[in-house]
Amino acid sequence: MRQLDVVIVGAGPAGIGMALALQRIPGLKYGVLEGDQIGASFRRWPRQTRFITPSFHSNPFGLADLNAVNELSSPAIHAGVEHPSGDQYAAYLAFIANGHNLPVVCRCKVLSVARLPRSGFRLDTEQGTLQTRFLIWATGEFQFPDLAPFPGAQWCTHYAHVTDWQDFTAPRYTVIGGYESGVDAAVNLVAAGRHVRLLVRKSTWDPDSDYDPSLSLSPYSRQRLYEAVDTTRLTIIFDVDIVKVSPCHRGGYRIHAADGRHWDEPQPPILGTGFLKGGGAIQIADLWEWNKEGRIVLTEADESTRTPGLFLIGPQVRHDQRIFCFIYKFRQRFGLIAHSLAQCLSLDASALQTGAGAWGPFGNSECCDGCEC
Ligand SMILES: Cc1cc2nc3c(=O)[nH]c(=O)nc-3n(C[C@H](O)[C@H](O)[C@H](O)COP(=O)(O)OP(=O)(O)OC[C@H]3O[C@@H](n4cnc5c(N)ncnc54)[C@H](O)[C@@H]3O)c2cc1C
Numbered sequence: 168m169r170q171l172d173v174v175i176v177g178a179g180p181a182g183i184g185m186a187l188a189l190q191r192i193p194g195l196k197y198g199v200l201e202g203d204q205i206g207a208s209f210r211r212w213p214r215q216t217r218f219i220t221p222s223f224h225s226n227p228f229g230l231a232d233l234n235a236v237n238e239l240s241s242p243a244i245h246a247g248v249e250h251p252s253g254d255q256y257a258a259y260l261a262f263i264a265n266g267h268n269l270p271v272v273c274r275c276k277v278l279s280v281a282r283l284p285r286s287g288f289r290l291d292t293e294q295g296t297l298q299t300r301f302l303i304w305a306t307g308e309f310q311f312p313d314l315a316p317f318p319g320a321q322w323c324t325h326y327a328h329v330t331d332w333q334d335f336t337a338p339r340y341t342v343i344g345g346y347e348s349g350v351d352a353a354v355n356l357v358a359a360g361r362h363v364r365l366l367v368r369k370s371t372w373d374p375d376s377d378y379d380p381s382l383s384l385s386p387y388s389r390q391r392l393y394e395a396v397d398t399t400r401l402t403i404i405f406d407v408d409i410v411k412v413s414p415c416h417r418g419g420y421r422i423h424a425a426d427g428r429h430w431d432e433p434q435p436p437i438l439g440t441g442f443l444k445g446g447g448a449i450q451i452a453d454l455w456e457w458n459k460e461g462r463i464v465l466t467e468a469d470e471s472t473r474t475p476g477l478f479l480i481g482p483q484v485r486h487d488q489r490i491f492c493f494i495y496k497f498r499q500r501f502g503l504i505a506h507s508l509a510q511c512l513s514l515d516a517s518a519l520q521t522g523a524g525a526w527g528p529f530g531n532s533e534c535c536d537g538c539e540c
Contacts, residue, residue, distance in 0.1 A: 169297040172512055173197040174290060176277050177305035177447065178205045180494045181481035183260050184236035185303055186269045188501035191518040192509045200292060202276030205264050206257025208309035214331040215355045217250035218242075219347060219385040220493055231526045233495040236263060238526060250387065280451050286476060301508055303478045306447025316440040319412035322420050325438045326352055332359050339363065341422060341432040342439055343409050346371050349439025350388050356437075357395040364430065366407040366422065381490040404430075412436055446483045455479075468507045469500055478504050499526060 173189060175182045178201035189197045204210070220233045222243035232241035234251070240263055246255040264271050275294045280302065283289055287300045312327035314320060326348040329335075332355040342353045345367025353365045372384040372392060384392070395401045408425040415421050419433040443449055444461045454474040456464040462485055464472045469484055471477040480500055482492035491497040502521035509516035 212253030308446030
């Protein structure tokens, strides 16, 4: 039985970035358990998918690369591109983890978590059992797609299960969903020469939509969407609330909208309808308090309100109107969580940087020396 102060579950950007913050606490015994490999979710992205948040080496001027997991590195420098692919970003994460000798154990899926009688947790993993005083859950959402957004969704292909849009060789497809993954699917199919019908509830890209990219389409996706429209192979149908997909007697599928409209489609419709609201946190659903919208309730320090000692980091974290679903957003919580753990364990937290100032604007002007990428 191994015993640690802190275990992080998941080695995506949340887990790796969190581990880099914990490394700054002298004397802390911590480890990262990863069910697959570092950056596994990014390795599963469709081959054509690119980061929508641009990477740029702005670090020496006090504004860290938007996609970096620490203040000194830059995916833009590591990959040499502004919009990394999934494989390029996974390679960056592995490079950073190895360069810092982070204690990451790969192929060590956490199978179950039990609370210990006084405090702490027992973790049963693919490689044995261990105990930890604190647990940080960083399992993301990409590997937890919502496969049942409406009846008949089992006839559809979810975005998260696509490896390569070149494998979609029929002349036309229907995509359901008008946010990032639906638009990415439509744009890549059009780029592959297909005709696409995109069914959306509302435009997430009109000028009146919210500016927060967690609620409206990013500039990168808008630009690609307009280019796809210009080919005339993309048809967008608005105000569509899909309620069912059913197989047709003569083959193909019928897509039903709430207002009675329907569309027949020979190919399985493609779902760009999103991921489970709790993402990978549903693996330990009993340890969280869930609100009526199906979101996890957290303290201001991102600790579970139901299970003291359990923290959440990553895209599921929400506080009122603040949605931390991008790396540049959720990385701002690394220092906060590390700080509260150091305090609980009476360890020195002086090397930690907390708050937005750690990442800029202009809060990190010392980093010209020793850039890691
Ligand atoms: C198409 C697409 C494009 C995106 N573009 C951007 C972008 O441009 N910029 C941006 O900031 N964000 C973007 N995002 C969102 C971003 O990818 C996620 O917010 C980010 O991956 C979350 O990081 P994470 O570390 O929380 O999760 P993940 O990267 O999913 O990592 C979670 C890890 O946990 C592991 N795991 C899961 N369960 C267990 C278990 N039981 N035991 C052990 N390990 C486990 C998984 O194998 C995985 O490696 C995009 C998302 C998608 C789907």
